[in-house]
Amino acid sequence: MARDAAVVWHGFTQMSAYPGNSPVTVERAEGRELIDVNGNRYFDGISSLWVTTLGHRVPELDAAVIDQLGRVAHATLLGNGSRVAVEFAEALAEVVPVADPHVLFASDGAVAVEQALKIAYQYWVNRGDDGHRQFLALGGAYHGDTVGALSVGDGGFGTAIFDQLRFPVLRTSGYASADWADKMVACIEAHAPSLAAVVIEPLVQGASGILVAEPSDLALVGRVCRSLGVLLICDEVATGFGRTGKLFASEWAGPDFRPDLLCLGKGITGGYLPLSATVASGAVFEAFDGPDLGESTFYHGHSYGGNALGCAVALRHLQLIEEWDVLANVVAVAGRLSTRLAAAVAGQPGVAAVRQRGLMAGVELDPPEDASRWGRRVCAAAVARGVLLRPLGDVVVVMPPLTTTPEEVDRVVDVLSESIRAVRAEDVG
């Protein structure tokens, strides 16, 4: 711990408090359990920050990385190609809900969003259109920590300090409001000629506390964007690759719901390697056609974008989702999680609400007025009981791997319920 705190600067972490918050120092993993340097085991209840899908050390995924290592670990995609990147992009193109898809790779979710914003902006410039320069985003939105992604994000997490760096965007209420879609539609109708794109996290606003939307509302927003010629950016960094019970959350809104730009990350490699992608429709892609070195080119790219090891594991991961019928497990186990949370957690003192879509759940705590850091304390109590959980403020996120078993769901729910009871007893008695 002392060695860690001396040299590693942890993200979203006050380093002076870090050692006192009993962090887990992971050494290895087995299946869905992480094992710390002292040999203690923890069920990975947050899928290592929402990235792990099939579990850790999956032999098939390990083999895909090792096999690719025997060919090449990395080769740039700037102006050149890579066989495995082509193979993965082809496989992805078969399954994404985007018409005539073209894949621009990067390494992190925030950058997938950043790329989508810049593509949407330049799309209109390339078409010689002088309007269409603004973005419309949702209240409570979170799209990552780079400055563009922060701009379409709605603050929170102590990011107000960067407000002067944010470019201005239009914003309507997020999924916390039942009429979010009507408000967004009214804004699109009022501002269509000035909008470069509308940005949403389809179905679930994850980082704002697992707020959920109805598929019919998504479909409505999609229809209005289409009919008024406004680009739709769907950020599926958190919801993509099976998390909600379909391969992509956008699919819940029906076959006509087709984002113009789709942002992917996190689970894209099953949680193995940093890879992300912005998938553009053919119509968007074509607006960038032009002469070599000409102005219509998209002058953007990252050193490790489309990393060969990442693409190899991502390709095998996509195949395994199909071969193992992972989505069926998500649906079944999500049903169990819902039943167990309703029975053991929802009505318990200290709990305000439970929200869930697929294997994304948020338990909103209801701390006594003078209590502090409930989210953190409940999660620390869960960690002490062998389940790794992490809060978003006073919302405990339950985001287990997609291959989680019913018995593991029971373990997570029992530990969570016990942890809430224990923390409440400390404050209320």
Ligand SMILES: Cc1ncc(COP(=O)(O)O)c(C=O)c1O
């Ligand atoms: C919806 C959404 N978009 C973007 C991001 C940013 O992804 P990354 O942390 O890989 O940059 C996140 C991360 O939580 C997210 O939930």
